[in-house]
Amino acid sequence: MKIPELLAAALPQDCVTTEAWALQSYGCDRTTIWPAQAVAVVRPRHIDEVQRCVQLANEHGFALVPSGGRTGLSGGAVASNGEVVLSLERMNRIVDFDPVDASVRVEAGVVTAQLQDYARDKGLYYPVDFAAAGSSQIGGNIATNAGGIKVIRYGMTRDRVRGLSVVTGKGERLELNRGLLKNNTGYDFRHLFVGSEGTLGVICEANLALAPAPADPLVLVLGVPRFADVLEVLASFRQRFSLSAFECFSDNGLRKVCAAHQLAPPLSTPAAYYALIEVDECDGAAEQAVAAFEYCVDQGWVSDGVISQSLGQAAELWKLREYLSETLAAWxxxxxxxxxxxxxxxxxxxxxxxxxxxxxxxxxxxxxxxxxxxxxxxxxxxxxxxxxxxxxxxxxxxxxxxxxxxxxxxxxxxxxxxxxxxxxxxxxxxxxxxEIELMRGMKALFDPRGVLNPGKLIG
Ligand SMILES: Cc1cc2nc3c(=O)[nH]c(=O)nc-3n(C[C@H](O)[C@H](O)[C@H](O)COP(=O)(O)OP(=O)(O)OC[C@H]3O[C@@H](n4cnc5c(N)ncnc54)[C@H](O)[C@@H]3O)c2cc1C
CATH class of the missing domain: 3.30.70.2740 (Alpha-Beta Plaits)
Known part of the structure; x- marks a missing residue:
């Protein structure tokens, strides 16, 4: 039997597709370097079906590419070698929420922005955020240990993960860390799967820590003529604030974004670089921000600046940074x-x-x-x-x-x-x-037949 037939015989009928559009679309990520050459796409609804799929891959010797929102920028979710794409997109339920633990249990296919909205509705905050949050999925975020624009205050995805349900490359199911805050019982395999890029196991569910809801944001964009001075600006704002973001972009990038999205440049005097700074809007924050800005101007680090006067303006200023990646895709x-x-x-x-x-x-x-x-x-x-x-x-x-x-x-x-x-x-x-040798050893332990994402990360 051919691989798609094997899968179709073992899984619910509508889980498996070999339609050309699906092979093309699910076979690549945002890199667009490697051609999509998948032989089938499997979209399970339950962890049992994921496990069955991995078992079949072991029994029949075919390769699987775990797949999330396919927003990856390193070719991790590309199937260009006759693999089967294992998409988690139908496993997209928010399974449980605990207000006492301030944690949420989600399936891997939950879209990042969906979790952000859910947390907001509960009066809490899911802080992993970046321009692809509307498409990327929690499983993909964990598998890449995604960072983004709020790392400076909240850390990477790893810092949110309290527990994982995975199916290893061997086909075993593991419950890692049980959502516990404290659990010193030896090796913490949970962290091994964070950032493992689909090479050790398929992440099926995650227990994630939510943060308290932040205050409204106050956003500044400052023009900085010399890059080294961006760091001086960072240091002087850090002295006054617990920053929630500190981003930088160059003028040629800004000009491309403004042209592509019909946005007005933020400053009347252009500068070689811009720092985008976000702090909490709270008592005295605006005055403190102006004082920090004036200090930076006096030092000759900053040539011009703007500070948001409303939530709407803060969002507009963020567009200048957030639109960069997609704008540059045209080149x-x-x-x-x-x-x-x-x-x-x-x-x-x-x-x-x-x-x-x-x-x-x-x-x-x-x-x-x-x-x-x-x-x-x-x-x-x-x-x-x-x-x-x-x-x-x-x-x-x-x-x-x-x-x-x-x-x-x-x-x-x-x-x-x-x-x-x-x-x-x-x-x-x-x-x-x-280290690379040890990584290979880990791979052999969790995925001895090399069925998960072969050729990625460590080859
Ligand atoms: C406009 C834009 C802006 C971006 N900005 C940022 C940013 O600021 N910070 C950042 O970190 N990234 C950023 N990215 C990159 C990307 O969005 C992240 O890497 C994201 O975490 C990928 O999630 P995904 O669901 O799209 O994963 P995919 O691209 O589908 O997969 C990524 C990797 O994870 C594996 N994988 C996916 N799901 C699972 C699973 N359930 N179990 C096991 N392995 C799995 C895949 O095999 C692959 O190796 C950006 C991308 C774009 C297009």
């Missing part, structure tokens, strides 16, 4: 999602800037990122006249040089997007041979 960018310690950013940036100028003389480079976390998104835009393949091979060569630079500055080749296919061959710039 088929090669995305580097890198990090160094915040304190090392200025020195790193000087060298990275020189490298980009020397190695990409024909390409426009757009910087932006979660600068308060030391995380930069360095986007190389493809010149129209270059073919995609030519562009990619040139970028790959430079990624090695960037990797060397990151080693010297103690940084990472993937801050939050994960490794997938895109950064797999550069993993050694951040993880030692001993």
């Amino acid at each position: 088929t960018p090669y995305k580097n999602d890198i990090s160094v310690a915040v304190s090392r950013l200025p020195a790193f940036l000087v060298e990275a800037d020189a490298l980009m100028a020397a190695r990409y003389p024909d390409c426009e480079v757009v910087w932006y990122g979660h600068i308060g976390d030391g995380n930069l998104h360095l986007n190389i835009l493809k010149p129209e006249r270059w073919s995609k393949d030519d562009f990619l091979s040139r970028c790959s060569a430079v990624t090695d040089e960037l990797g060397d630079l990151l080693v010297r500055h103690g940084g990472s080749i993937s801050a939050e997007h994960g490794v997938g296919l895109l950064k797999r061959d550069y993993l050694h710039y951040t993880r030692s041979p001993a």
